[in-house]
Amino acid sequence: MAPEAAYVSGDYADRAVLQAILKGTSEVIDLAYATVPQTSFANPIFDIVSNLPPSVGMLQEAIAAGLRKVVMVSSGGTVYGATDSLPIREDHRTDPISPYGITKLTIEKYARMFHSVTALPVVVARPGNAYGEEQRPHSGQGFVSTAIHSIVRGDEIGIFGAEGTVRDYIHVADVASGIVAVLEHGASGDVYNIGSGQGRSNLDVVKVLEPLASRAGFTVRTNILPSRGFDVPANVLDCGKLATLSGWLPRVSFEEGINRVWNAVLAGYRR
Numbered sequence: 001m002a003p004e005a006a007y008v009s010g011d012y013a014d015r016a017v018l019q020a021i022l023k024g025t026s027e028v029i030d031l032a033y034a035t036v037p038q039t040s041f042a043n044p045i046f047d048i049v050s051n052l053p054p055s056v057g058m059l060q061e062a063i064a065a066g067l068r069k070v071v072m073v074s075s076g077g078t079v080y081g082a083t084d085s086l087p088i089r090e091d092h093r094t095d096p097i098s099p100y101g102i103t104k105l106t107i108e109k110y111a112r113m114f115h116s117v118t119a120l121p122v123v124v125a126r127p128g129n130a131y132g133e134e135q136r137p138h139s140g141q142g143f144v145s146t147a148i149h150s151i152v153r154g155d156e157i158g159i160f161g162a163e164g165t166v167r168d169y170i171h172v173a174d175v176a177s178g179i180v181a182v183l184e185h186g187a188s189g190d191v192y193n194i195g196s197g198q199g200r201s202n203l204d205v206v207k208v209l210e211p212l213a214s215r216a217g218f219t220v221r222t223n224i225l226p227s228r229g230f231d232v233p234a235n236v237l238d239c240g241k242l243a244t245l246s247g248w249l250p251r252v253s254f255e256e257g258i259n260r261v262w263n264a265v266l267a268g269y270r271r
Contacts, residue, residue, distance in 0.1 A: 013054040015061060022065040029071045029179055030058060033104075037078060038140035040100035041230040047099045055107045059114050059122070069121050071183050072111045076126035076193050076237045077167065079105045086199060087168075087238035090126070090191045098230040108191070115189040123186035125179050128195030128237050131257065132172030133264035143202055144169065144258065148265045151213050151220055157206060161227035164202025166234035168195040171252035171260075178239075181248035195237030196250050208255065212262045 010017035012032045022028070033051055040047035055072075062070050078101030079094050096102045114120040135142045137149035143164075150157045170178075178194035186192055206222060213220050227233075242248050252260075 013057065015057055018058055018061045019065075022061055022067070025065065026068040027070070027183060028058075028062060028067055029073065029183060030055070031073045032058075035100060036139065036141035037098045037100040037230055040103070041098055044099035047103050051103050052106060052110075056110050059111055059120065062122070063114060063118050063120050067121065069123065069183055069186075069188075070111075071179060071186070072107060072122060072124050073179060074108050074124050074126045074191075075101060075104045076128050076195060077235050078232065079108070079126060080232070080235065082232055083234070086234060087195075087197055087236040088193070089238045090193055090241055097232060101232075112189055119188075121188040123182055123188060124191040125182045125186075126191060126193050126237070127175045127178065128168030128170045128193075128235070130172050130175045131169055131261060133261050135172070135261070143167070144205060144261060145265070147202075147205060147209060148262055151209060151218050152265060152269050154219075156221045156223040157202075158223050158225050159202045159206070160225050160231060161233075162224065163204075165231050166199040166201045166236065168198065168236045169200055169205070169254060169257075170194065170196045170250055171257035174250035174252050177251070178242065178248055181242055181246040185246035186242075187245075192242040192245075193237040193239045194242065195239050196254070197237065197239055198254070199234060199236035200254070205258075208258050209262070212259070216266060 008021060035047045078098055079096050080088050080092055081095040081097045094105050096105055108124050111122045111124060115122050131142060131144035135145040137146040147157045175194055182192050206220060210220050
């Protein structure tokens with residue numbers, strides 16, 4: 001934890017907690033969300049109830065607090081849905097195919113409605129598929145972490161479809177710097193993608209991991225499973241809009257990021 005930051009634990013749905021936190025605050029980056037695509041499909045009602053009312057409540061409290069800027073972190077990997085062409089620009093149609101994506105998009109629409117009606121200075125960030133050294137494996141979200149932990153534990157890596165889905169993997173450090181760029185430079189009421197602009201299938205990720213595993217004495221085993229209806233087949237983001245506005249670009253190459261995560265996971269198992 002950063003020593004200069006103050007950490008407060010509380011219920012995101014509790015308006016009194018939000019009021020206390022927002023008092024004296026000028027900027028908010030909202031990353032709160034209770035579900036992932038897989039769990040949202042299993043229980044779509046819970047996805048709505050646990051995420052939409054608290055997020056709308058936060059926006060209302062932000063209006064009351066008179067904040068200078070609010071960044072709502074949405075999902076570039078789900079709100080667009082299946083697409084006709086890649087990479088995806090912010091003005092592409094939004095037609096999500098999972099409850100998670102539908103709720104994320106609905107929160108975006110509430111944010112932009114409040115911007116239009118009350119002049120709330122809110123901006124939407126749509127990150128790609130974040131990965132990093134401390135991402136939890138086997139949580140229904142985060143293929144890189146799950147694949148690495150599976151290799152080290154001697155488990156099979158589940159791949160849904162012949163090569164799996166194609167995703168825009170971006171290291172969490174670049175996601176963080178992208179969100180800061182949106183906060184500092186984003187125009188109120190606008191939307192910005194945060195990604196690498198490169199697409200990789202699950203099988204592509206495994207191929208990058210294979211030499212790392214081999215050098216460490218591990219065997220990589222995959223299990224090809226039927227594709228899932230709630231998985232967008234391919235998602236790659238065009239981030240030229242944010243780059244042109246702010247100069248932001250991702251700094252961590254995929255190979256460097258994979259090495260970082262591999263070494264961190266391996267060190268954790270060898271303690």
